Amino acid sequence: MPKLDFRLIPKPTPGRRPTRVAYALPTFFTAGNIFLGFIAILKTFEGAISASAGALGPNASFEAAAKMIGVAVLLDGLDGRLARMTNTVSDFGREMDSLADAVTFGLAPAILAFAWGMHYAAIPAPFLEQHIQRVGYFVAFMFLLCGVARLARFNVQANPVPKNPGRPDRKYFVGLPIPAAALLVVAVINSANSDPIRSLTLSFAWMALLCLLAFLMVSTWRYYSFKDLNLLHPRSPLTIILFASLIYLIWFYSQPTLLALAVIYVGSGIVIRIGGVIRRLLRRSTPQAS
Secondary structure (H helix, E strand, C coil), X not given: CCCCCXXXXXXXXXXXXXXXXXXXXXXXXXXXXXXHHHHHHHHHHHHHHHHHCCCCCCCHHHHHHHHHHHHHHHHHHHHHHHHHHCXXXXXXXXXXXXXXXXXXXXXXXXXXXXXXXXXCCCCCCHHHHHHHHHHHHHHHHHHHHHHHHHHHHHHHCCCCCCCCCCCCCCCEEECCCHHHHHHHHHHHHHHCCCCCCCCHHHHHHHHHHHHHHHHHHHCCCEEECCCCCCCCCCCCHHHHHHHHHHHHHHHHCHHHHHHHHHHHHHHHHHHHHHHHHHHHHHHHHHHHHC
């Protein structure tokens, strides 16, 4: 049998333009992101109708909406990574990704957060019901508005620098990314078995959490971006074990695991910011003491 001479096979040109299929692949994931956000909004409406009819308790529609947004977070991370891997980053894809994030991680979580955590709270005084409902409208709208402002700032800033810059060899987000804020919202709902909040105290605590997320999205605090994490490079056995353990925990114990991951990431920016303030105070006090 004649041997194949690999020297005769043409090698790919380094500056070759990607094919149309390569450009369509990240857009396909972005379209899936928008679709999941649209379905999450519809499921939220179905859950609200079911709960208003008297079926209070674990709500399958709210649960489905939360899971749709959670899967969309995964797709949102894949479309950008695929675009960078295939060298198909474009202005059109960037703008479409931002619009998809505004729908799936801004509008859909805001509607779900209001329907699940504010609409069915028991209000002792009837004359306060309308005012508390308006407060809920405002808080949900602020979550949406701050998320959209975060996306707009991300698009117009080429090299944003956080207020507390970290190591120069690592990449950071300036402010909490809107997918992370949406993930914490749906993780809390999922961990509560999608049972709507009926306590006014818990409803106010839920509003406070949404206000905190809205503030973190428009802040200039540092959050790790994971963009320098290259999955194509070889990994150590310890890293493989950690990834496998994480997949196992998410598969069998999804509620506490996803909630813990979302809380740790959202809280990381707060801890880093507080640590930076403490270090600056210590530097100022040291010369005075000396």
